[in-house]
Amino acid sequence: MNNIEENLLETISGSDIRTGAYNIRENGKGVERKITDNVNIVSKEDGTGINIYVKENTKFEIVHIPVIITQSGLKDVVYNDFYIGKNANVIIIAGCGIHNDEHNDTQHDGIHRFFLEEGAKVKYYEKHYGEGSGDGKRILNPVTEVELKEGASLEMESIQIKGVDSTIRETRGKVYKNANLVVTEKILTAGNQTATSIFDVELNDKGASAKVTSRSVATEQSKQEFKSKVVGNSECFGHVECDAIIKDNARVISTPEIVANNVDANLIHEAAIGKIAGDQLIKLMTLGLTEKEAEEKIIEGFLK
Amino acid sequence: MYDISYKNKMLELKHIKFERDNKKILDDINLKIDTGKFIAITGQNGSGKSTLAKIIMGIEKPDSGEIFFEGKDITNKSIDERARMGIGFAFQQPVKFKGITVLDLIRLSANKDMNKKEACEVLSTVGLCAKEYIDREVNDSLSGGELKRIEIALLAVRNSKLCIFDEPEAGIDLWSFQNLIDIFKNIQEKTKGTTLIISHQERILKIADEIILMKNGKIFSEGKPNDVLNEMNIGRKCCAMNKGFKENCNND
Numbered sequence: 001m002n003n004i005e006e007n008l009l010e011t012i013s014g015s016d017i018r019t020g021a022y023n024i025r026e027n028g029k030g031v032e033r034k035i036t037d038n039v040n041i042v043s044k045e046d047g048t049g050i051n052i053y054v055k056e057n058t059k060f061e062i063v064h065i066p067v068i069i070t071q072s073g074l075k076d077v078v079y080n081d082f083y084i085g086k087n088a089n090v091i092i093i094a095g096c097g098i099h100n101d102e103h104n105d106t107q108h109d110g111i112h113r114f115f116l117e118e119g120a121k122v123k124y125y126e127k128h129y130g131e132g133s134g135d136g137k138r139i140l141n142p143v144t145e146v147e148l149k150e151g152a153s154l155e156m157e158s159i160q161i162k163g164v165d166s167t168i169r170e171t172r173g174k175v176y177k178n179a180n181l182v183v184t185e186k187i188l189t190a191g192n193q194t195a196t197s198i199f200d201v202e203l204n205d206k207g208a209s210a211k212v213t214s215r216s217v218a219t220e221q222s223k224q225e226f227k228s229k230v231v232g233n234s235e236c237f238g239h240v241e242c243d244a245i246i247k248d249n250a251r252v253i254s255t256p257e258i259v260a261n262n263v264d265a266n267l268i269h270e271a272a273i274g275k276i277a278g279d280q281l282i283k284l285m286t287l288g289l290t291e292k293e294a295e296e297k298i299i300e301g302f303l304k
Numbered sequence: 305m306y307d308i309s310y311k312n313k314m315l316e317l318k319h320i321k322f323e324r325d326n327k328k329i330l331d332d333i334n335l336k337i338d339t340g341k342f343i344a345i346t347g348q349n350g351s352g353k354s355t356l357a358k359i360i361m362g363i364e365k366p367d368s369g370e371i372f373f374e375g376k377d378i379t380n381k382s383i384d385e386r387a388r389m390g391i392g393f394a395f396q397q398p399v400k401f402k403g404i405t406v407l408d409l410i411r412l413s414a415n416k417d418m419n420k421k422e423a424c425e426v427l428s429t430v431g432l433c434a435k436e437y438i439d440r441e442v443n444d445s446l447s448g449g450e451l452k453r454i455e456i457a458l459l460a461v462r463n464s465k466l467c468i469f470d471e472p473e474a475g476i477d478l479w480s481f482q483n484l485i486d487i488f489k490n491i492q493e494k495t496k497g498t499t500l501i502i503s504h505q506e507r508i509l510k511i512a513d514e515i516i517l518m519k520n521g522k523i524f525s526e527g528k529p530n531d532v533l534n535e536m537n538i539g540r541k542c543c544a545m546n547k548g549f550k551e552n553c554n555n556d
Contacts, residue, residue, distance in 0.1 A: 116555075215402070241400065282363055283399040285383040286392065287412045287458070297412070301403035 008097035012127045021065035025048055025078060027071040039063055039090075047291040049079035049111075052092075056085030056117065067096040072136050079111045079153040084152075087119040095127035098138040098163075107139035114145065116152035116179075122153075128217030137165040143264070144171045150205075155182040156166030160195065160248035161303065162188065170198045171212075174237075178207035184212045186303045189222035189250070199228040201235035203265070212240045217299050229257040232265025242271040245302060292299035313375065314339045314466055314498040315360065320369035322355055322521075329355050330366070331521040333454075339465075342492060342499045344509045344538075347518035350495055353502045354396060356518070357468050358498070361393040362386045372550040373466070390497070392464030396471045398451035401442045405414075406454055409442060430457040448475045460487055465497035473505045481507055509533060 001009070004122040009017065017024075019023060021039035030050070035041050042051045066274040069076060082092065097239030100106045116122060145155055160167060173181045181201060189195050194274065201210045210230060218224045230238040244252045256269040276298050284294035315337040322330040330352045337343055345353050350509065354363040358364040358523060360371065361384040371379045378386055387393075399407075418426075424434030430453035439521075442454065452475040459467055476484060485508065490500055509515055515532040517525040525535055 044540060196426055277399075279399045282383060283395065284412065285365075286387050287409070287462070288387040289412065290383055290384050290413060292383075297404070297408075298401065301401060301405075301408065304403045 002184075004099050005068055005136040008070070008099055008129070008131070008251060009066055009131050012068070012097045013064050013066045013093055014097035017064045017066065020062040020064065021052075022066075023052075024064075025067040026075055027069055038088075044079065044081075048111070049081070051079065054082070054084045054090050055087055056086045056120075058085065058088040058122075060088060060089060060091070061079045062091045062093065065092065065094040067094075067110060067195045068109055068304075069096070069106055069108055070099045071135060072100050072102035072106055072132075074174075075105075075107045075109075077109045077111070078231045078293035079113075080112045081120075082115065083123055084114065084116045084120040084140065086117040088117075090174070091125070093125045095125070095129070095141070095288045096140055097129045098129070098132070098140065100132040100136045100138050102134040102136045103136045104134075105137040105139060107137075108143070109141040109143070111143040112145070114147065114150050114154060115145070116154060118149050119151045120149075121152070122154045124154060125156045126156065127235045128158075128160040128164055128167065132163075133290055136286065138163060139166045140164050141168045142170075143186040146171075146173040146181060148175045148208075150175070151179060151181060152176075153180040153182070155220050156203045158183070158185045159303075160187045161264055164193065164195075165191075167196050168196045168198070171200070173201040173210060174207040174211055175201065175203050175205075178210075178236075179205075181210040183210075185216075187214075187216040187224065188299070188303060189217070189224055190219045190220070192220075192294065193222040194224070195222070197227070199240070200228075201229070201238065202231045202233060203238055204233050206235045209237040210239070214242045214244075215302055217242075217245045217246045217247070217303060218252050218254070221249050225255070226254045226271075227255045227257075228269070229259065230267055230269075231259040231261065233261045235262060235264035238264070238265070238267040240269045242269075242273075244273040245299065246273055247275060248263075312339050313337070314373070315500075316372040317356075317360070318370040320366045320371070322361060322364065322366050328521045329360075330359070331519075333369070333523060337498055337500065337521065339498055340492070340496055341513045342488065342501075342511065343514050343516065344501050344503050344512035345516045345518060346503060346509055346532075347524070351518040352521040352554045353518050354470055357500070357502055357529050359392070361391055361468060363393070363520075365449060380401070387464075390465035392459045392462045392467045394459040394467075394469045394472060396474060396502075398442075398448075398455040398494070400446075400451070401443060403441060405439055405441055408436045409439075409454070409458055410461055414461045420542070426457050426461045427454070429460060429487060430454070432457075443462070452476055456487060456526075458486070460491055463495050465495060467491055467495070467497065467499045469499070469501045469503075471502050471504070473503060481505075484508075485511060506533065533541060 021036045023294045038055045041052040128140045228240045242254045254271040258267040317335040374488040427434040
């Protein structure tokens with residue numbers, strides 16, 4: 001790997017990527033892989049992606065599944081399926097970085113499916129990032145599908161901070177008895193970037209719960225759209241919170257939908273869109289920060 | 305340029321006027337405050353106390369008049385410039401944030417990269433069990449009283465030459481009043497600067513070097529606590545006597 005590729009990899013995955021099981025995909029092909037006693041990674045027979053198998057009762061292993069693209073004009077689609085055994089407890093770090101120095105659009109569509117058996121716990125971190133001097137667009141369209149069996153839990157944190165021109169992000173979940181899905185999404189858009197986030201969660205059994213939190217900052221002429229749908233089909237709890245800071249000539253649309261198909265479904269949706277509060281700016285300025293520094297600090301905290 | 309005649313003079317306000325919706329909020333305020341003094345500003349609600357404090361910090365701009373800080377004209381200085389010059393401000397209603405922690409604010413206020421232990425010590429001075437609070441976000445999950453104490457801690461750690469507290473006593477019901485007074489004394493000992501407190505609380509007014517009593521946007525009276533408090537008490541008695549005769553009694 002050259003410097004650009006190593007830097008991309010470190011930006012989305014951190015520096016200790018090669019300590020546990022991992023699979024690095026570069027420009028549409030798997031280039032490096034390591035498996036462990038508890039985590040097996042197998043290429044799909046049709047060549048469309050990989051299957052990741054985590055043995056039951058595996059504790060505290062970290063799995064890295066990064067994708068980097070430096071080939072301008074490439075449209076990469078990958079299907080990765082994660083099978084997490086009973087009572088396993090793992091951290092999965094995925095994400096995609098695109099470096100585009102040319103005029104052609106570069107695109108990555110990563111479709112990740114998670115199947116968690118009873119009692120399994122996953123922390124899933126996903127970071128999306130774009131860079132490069134070219135005017136070719138950097139496009140990322142991640143899809144995450146989650147199926148949580150009894151007592152399983154998945155906490156997902158998805159971050160898109162910089163350099164992605166266009167994204168459509170879909171997260172779908174089916175949550176069963178006493179299982180818990182937590183999704184936190186943080187997005188910053190600038191220039192003419194666009195971002196659409198779609199959440200569709202079904203709470204299908206007694207004790208199922210989901211909390212979806214979206215915090216976004218839209219600046220300059222960028223556009224963001226947040227669509228969420230939580231369906232309560234049983235005695236369950238669902239909470240969706242969408243907070244957005246809007247600046248300049250940006251546009252943010254939030255469309256909540258909560259559907260209760262059971263009298264014991266407890267569903268909440270909160271949405272707030274607004275500019276940075278004046279009293280927050282003033283407070284930080286009384287601590288000696290300039291208006292610009294105060295604004296940066298507020299945004300940094302908001303997306304932290 | 306520094307004016308030698310301002311030696312020992314922390315703050316001077318000249319002919320400050322501030323009007324909103326055709327109402328005179330501050331009407332030709334002239335005030336000189338010396339270095340090292342503990343000054344309390346009091347007066348009924350709407351008398352202009354908080355507006356005056358905000359004008360000194362730069363949060364509000366006067367329609368006319370001049371403000372001098374240590375002899376330098378700061379009338380057109382921004383909030384952050386005044387903060388960096390040495391003016392600090394604790395809000396009556398503490399501001400809430402999303403994602404910014406107590407530790408973040410303490411570090412920003414101290415203007416140095418304090419470690420957690422040092423920051424915890426600051427928080428302990430306002431009676432909060434530091435470990436429980438230091439990593440919490442300064443948001444709705446904190447009660448009004450907790451936010452208020454954090455607000456006071458932020459000014460205490462800042463070492464400002466001029467510390468302005470806008471009604472610091474509000475919302476500290478579960479905390480001892482004496483602790484609050486001790487904090488004011490500690491700040492003053494540490495900075496050798498000036499403390500300016502907007503307050504209605506007689507216990508705070510009594511420990512001031514000087515009280516400024518405001519009424520209808522003007523300085524009605526200023527002097528030693530006993531003198532001003534006596535004047536206020538006489539006013540209250542007159543008001544009580546006049547009740548029933550005069551509908552708009554303003555001396556409470």
